[in-house]
Amino acid sequence: MTILRAEGLKKTYGKGDSKVNALRGVNLEVNKGEFVAIVGTSGSGKSTLLHMLGGLDRPTEGKVFIDDKDIFKLKDEALTILRRRKIGFVFQSFNLVPVLNVMENILLPQELDGAKIDKEHIDNIISMLGIKEQLHKLPTQLSGGQQQRVAIARALAGRPSVILADEPTGNLDSKTSQDVMSLFRVTADRFNQTIVMITHNTEIAQTADRIIRIEDGLIVNR
Amino acid sequence: MKVNSRKALSRLSLRSLRASKKQNIITILAIMLTTVLFTTLFTVFFSFRSTLQLQQCKELGNRSYACVYNADEDIADKLRGVPDVENVGRTIAIGGTDDRQSVAWMDATCAEMSFSTLESGRLPEAADEVAVSRAYLTSIGGGDIGSEITIDYKVSGLASSCEISETFTICGISGNDSHCILVSEEYASDVLNAIGEDPLVFSSVVFDLKAPSEMRAFSVAEEIGVNGDSVVVNPAYASESDPLGAEGYAAIVVLMLLIFFTGFLIIYNIFQITVANKVRDYGLLKTIGVTSRQIRKIVRKQSLILCLIGIPIGLIAGYLIGVSMLPMVLAQTIYKNMEIVSGFNILVFIGAAVISLITVFVSSSIPGRKASKVSPIEALRYNEVKVSLRKKKKVDAGIRSMAMANLGRNKVRTALVVLSISLAMVLFDTLCIFVDNMDMNSYIQSTAPSMDFIVSTPEFFTGDHNEFLTASEIDEIASHIDSDHCGCAYSTLGDMTFVNADIDHPALVVGVDGGLLDEVNVVEGDIYPMYEEGSNDIVVTEASGLNVGDKVTITFAETFNYKDPATGTVYETPYDVPENVDFNNIEYIVVGTDREYTVCAVMDQYPTSYAPNYAFVGNSVELIMTAEQIADITDDNYEVMCYCADAVSSEAADKAEAYLQELCENDPGRYEYSSLETVRKEFEQFTGAVKYIGGFLSAIVGLIAVLNFINAIFTGILSRKRELALLKAVGMTGKQLKRMLMTEGLFYALMSVIFSMPFAALINLLFLKLDFFWSSATAHITVVPILLLLPVLALIGALIPYVIYGKVKGKSIVEDLRTNE
Numbered sequence A: 001m002t003i004l005r006a007e008g009l010k011k012t013y014g015k016g017d018s019k020v021n022a023l024r025g026v027n028l029e030v031n032k033g034e035f036v037a038i039v040g041t042s043g044s045g046k047s048t049l050l051h052m053l054g055g056l057d058r059p060t061e062g063k064v065f066i067d068d069k070d071i072f073k074l075k076d077e078a079l080t081i082l083r084r085r086k087i088g089f090v091f092q093s094f095n096l097v098p099v100l101n102v103m104e105n106i107l108l109p110q111e112l113d114g115a116k117i118d119k120e121h122i123d124n125i126i127s128m129l130g131i132k133e134q135l136h137k138l139p140t141q142l143s144g145g146q147q148q149r150v151a152i153a154r155a156l157a158g159r160p161s162v163i164l165a166d167e168p169t170g171n172l173d174s175k176t177s178q179d180v181m182s183l184f185r186v187t188a189d190r191f192n193q194t195i196v197m198i199t200h201n202t203e204i205a206q207t208a209d210r211i212i213r214i215e216d217g218l219i220v221n222r
Numbered sequence B: 001m002k003v004n005s006r007k008a009l010s011r012l013s014l015r016s017l018r019a020s021k022k023q024n025i026i027t028i029l030a031i032m033l034t035t036v037l038f039t040t041l042f043t044v045f046f047s048f049r050s051t052l053q054l055q056q057c058k059e060l061g062n063r064s065y066a067c068v069y070n071a072d073e074d075i076a077d078k079l080r081g082v083p084d085v086e087n088v089g090r091t092i093a094i095g096g097t098d099d100r101q102s103v104a105w106m107d108a109t110c111a112e113m114s115f116s117t118l119e120s121g122r123l124p125e126a127a128d129e130v131a132v133s134r135a136y137l138t139s140i141g142g143g144d145i146g147s148e149i150t151i152d153y154k155v156s157g158l159a160s161s162c163e164i165s166e167t168f169t170i171c172g173i174s175g176n177d178s179h180c181i182l183v184s185e186e187y188a189s190d191v192l193n194a195i196g197e198d199p200l201v202f203s204s205v206v207f208d209l210k211a212p213s214e215m216r217a218f219s220v221a222e223e224i225g226v227n228g229d230s231v232v233v234n235p236a237y238a239s240e241s242d243p244l245g246a247e248g249y250a251a252i253v254v255l256m257l258l259i260f261f262t263g264f265l266i267i268y269n270i271f272q273i274t275v276a277n278k279v280r281d282y283g284l285l286k287t288i289g290v291t292s293r294q295i296r297k298i299v300r301k302q303s304l305i306l307c308l309i310g311i312p313i314g315l316i317a318g319y320l321i322g323v324s325m326l327p328m329v330l331a332q333t334i335y336k337n338m339e340i341v342s343g344f345n346i347l348v349f350i351g352a353a354v355i356s357l358i359t360v361f362v363s364s365s366i367p368g369r370k371a372s373k374v375s376p377i378e379a380l381r382y383n384e385v386k387v388s389l390r391k392k393k394k395v396d397a398g399i400r401s402m403a404m405a406n407l408g409r410n411k412v413r414t415a416l417v418v419l420s421i422s423l424a425m426v427l428f429d430t431l432c433i434f435v436d437n438m439d440m441n442s443y444i445q446s447t448a449p450s451m452d453f454i455v456s457t458p459e460f461f462t463g464d465h466n467e468f469l470t471a472s473e474i475d476e477i478a479s480h481i482d483s484d485h486c487g488c489a490y491s492t493l494g495d496m497t498f499v500n501a502d503i504d505h506p507a508l509v510v511g512v513d514g515g516l517l518d519e520v521n522v523v524e525g526d527i528y529p530m531y532e533e534g535s536n537d538i539v540v541t542e543a544s545g546l547n548v549g550d551k552v553t554i555t556f557a558e559t560f561n562y563k564d565p566a567t568g569t570v571y572e573t574p575y576d577v578p579e580n581v582d583f584n585n586i587e588y589i590v591v592g593t594d595r596e597y598t599v600c601a602v603m604d605q606y607p608t609s610y611a612p613n614y615a616f617v618g619n620s621v622e623l624i625m626t627a628e629q630i631a632d633i634t635d636d637n638y639e640v641m642c643y644c645a646d647a648v649s650s651e652a653a654d655k656a657e658a659y660l661q662e663l664c665e666n667d668p669g670r671y672e673y674s675s676l677e678t679v680r681k682e683f684e685q686f687t688g689a690v691k692y693i694g695g696f697l698s699a700i701v702g703l704i705a706v707l708n709f710i711n712a713i714f715t716g717i718l719s720r721k722r723e724l725a726l727l728k729a730v731g732m733t734g735k736q737l738k739r740m741l742m743t744e745g746l747f748y749a750l751m752s753v754i755f756s757m758p759f760a761a762l763i764n765l766l767f768l769k770l771d772f773f774w775s776s777a778t779a780h781i782t783v784v785p786i787l788l789l790l791p792v793l794a795l796i797g798a799l800i801p802y803v804i805y806g807k808v809k810g811k812s813i814v815e816d817l818r819t820n821e
């Protein structure tokens, strides 16, 4: 079952001389429960694609469907709410709200939604990610790996159907990267979530169900 | 469900506020100062309004909110039963005396509402008892409780009117504000019954409302079953006679706009800088799913929290300042000796709070909107420090151009800071112009009377001419002023005079004692004939159109007749005119004493010493005759307008001054005088008020400007912490860095000065049009105060960045580099 679908995605930045074609017509389908890794050289358009898939930015051309719904037909406000309910984001850094503590950060999206909080589920995630001791600390008091785990916890907390991650382990050493990755896999499998992840790490990419390579704004087949 | 999301938003708002304490202090100060300005404005204006209202009530003789006519004790009782009605009082008005005292019975409440609270004795109970005011007693030549007085008054009934002369025993004395002669209820009904009138028709009930409103007054009447037609709201409180008038409200609106603008300049700037610095935070919130509306809510919540602290402090401070300013404002009006109503009015507070809140919300909503429009992508573009360190041969030039470039980075911020500082400087310059050009001599020349001392009742000086000094009072005053050049000026005020009995051609007649004739500034002819006994010569003003040698007939009106031009029939009273005749066509015929005079001289205008403080409009004739002539034409029905005297020596003048000062201080409701000294005091009071109010205004606006400046510099440094650290890392010394920041500050100062000078000059030019206070020959415009401010501004401009950078920078470059804000 297709949960995420991109059709003829194009994105152009700038005008005239400084014009950059970051995406030049990307078609993509991701099935429910699938773990997809996106790889490619720096500047090839990976992040741009991820942003489009998650509705963070609007494409110059093309469509994105989540659960068969054309997300760019939505107004900004509705798009934000959709994002809040269906998608969890994890980025390389600048992931946490600096003035909120760990627990508050994790719960924020759901509180904003006014949704009922599933305490058991949250406790589960927290203990799986091993951040029980850190719950009342501020993000600045955590190490990079711990911060990333909190970000993952937040992404998982609302049981989003899709998790989009942009080099989530880019800032971490290989041991911690492994740990974070396996946690990611385990929790995603358990809740049958779909993961689309950008990574430069071939080892991690190998663990994915499918690897998509992007060069120069286009998906290239191996 | 909703509750949850609100909690999360509140937490976010509060936490991020707490993270920037220093900036909050600046914001709170800005909100506070804005509130201070609004509250002061409202306090002054509305206290002023209540004070004028009270004065108007005093003139009307009653300060209760409304009155029900044809009402007896029964209605009074019903009114007492209405919860929001208070101070219910009863009265029966029976008539009035020639000297404008009303004769009435009043209960204690009504007496109090009519400014007739007794100072000694008690209210009349027996038919032959009476209570009068101290001023009235003085004017009839004294008396005390227990003594007998005869009162002549007129009762005007519906069917008949009659003159009554009655002798009473004084049982109580009321204060000077009272214009009532109080009799007993028994006596009042007896008199009315005796002439065949129903006392109920003359009875009325007065009352106050806890929350005054014209509509409520009428609905109260309806509730107790009284016809709305018999309810009258005191004209002093009626909306159409609001003492502030259209100009007053226009002034409030203009000042409110100025304050709003000042407040906007800083509050908007603070929020827009904050938002610009937090773009990344907002972007991040958006990626997690915070909607635009929720971000706007966060910004609004933050400003509300800051308002909760800033506004209450501002309200209290503003009220205190306003109350302290009120007497100075009042001193500039004709109501000098008024009882000041400090106007503690909850509405003033609510109004000021609401307006301040609106100012803050409006100022923060634009940046809030900007914050809500931040694209989530912004959060991800984190490594965005663009440093262009072009190598320049001269390091200083490089620093200077970098400072300039920094100011150009956020043009709105720079413009608002410059505008804010300029506003303060223009205000200050205007104030200086005012104080500098204000010239006592030209003020004295334009306002001081030509003679040393002018003494009269306060009414003379306000132009009301309702109360006059008596001959015995004049004698007493004259005996204390050693003078060989003195006399009285008289008027027919209250009775009209006309040229040739023409109703459309009134004459303003001033009679003077021979000693004052030499004050007249003759431009044509000769005034000497007027010194001769039995002279029939007069002086007229140039504006009258009469020439020397002209003969003119003046009519002293005793009554009017009414002529129907169609039939030529003349009726004696308006009631005689038949109903089928249209009253609009009726011609008035002046009936009175005619005298023919010869114009012996023409003057430019009335001498300043005894010029009446009012004039007729249109083709009136202003003239001066002798005391003998005015007594003749009015058949001794004239009043003393004022007493004027020149002292024989400076010692005599000092003595007279001291005497008059004491006289007027002891009884300010009865006596007032004018002399060089009082004019000088007036001038000083006026300049003092200008300095105080203008100083206050420019100080607060200046403070706001400095705050704005500090905020711009502070946030500028804070948001560039990493960038500055980077500059250091690539080799800029700390000294050079500081020099760069100080150059930025200096640019602000310089730009503000350059920007404000043309504006100040323009406003100066407008101000100089008010040549009442200065002679146009010496008045000049100046921007010197602004230039003098330049070094001060430059010092602040250089010092603030210096101090702030020292505080903000971390212990090491590495630490600064790592901060992600």
Ligand SMILES: Nc1ncnc2c1ncn2[C@@H]1O[C@H](COP(=O)(O)OP(=O)(O)OP(=O)(O)O)[C@@H](O)[C@H]1O
Residues within 6 Å of the ligand: A013, A014, A020, A021, A022, A040, A041, A042, A043, A044, A045, A046, A047, A048, A049
């Ligand atoms: N906001 C923007 N404005 C202009 N150009 C942009 C913008 N964002 C990305 N680009 C350009 O689009 C192209 C693709 O960028 P993108 O961030 O998707 O690359 P990437 O594959 O994620 O690279 P990396 O592995 O280094 O993160 C690049 O050439 C980049 O310069």
Ligand SMILES: [Mg+2]
Residues within 6 Å of the ligand: A046, A047, A048, A166
């Ligand atoms: Mg990328």
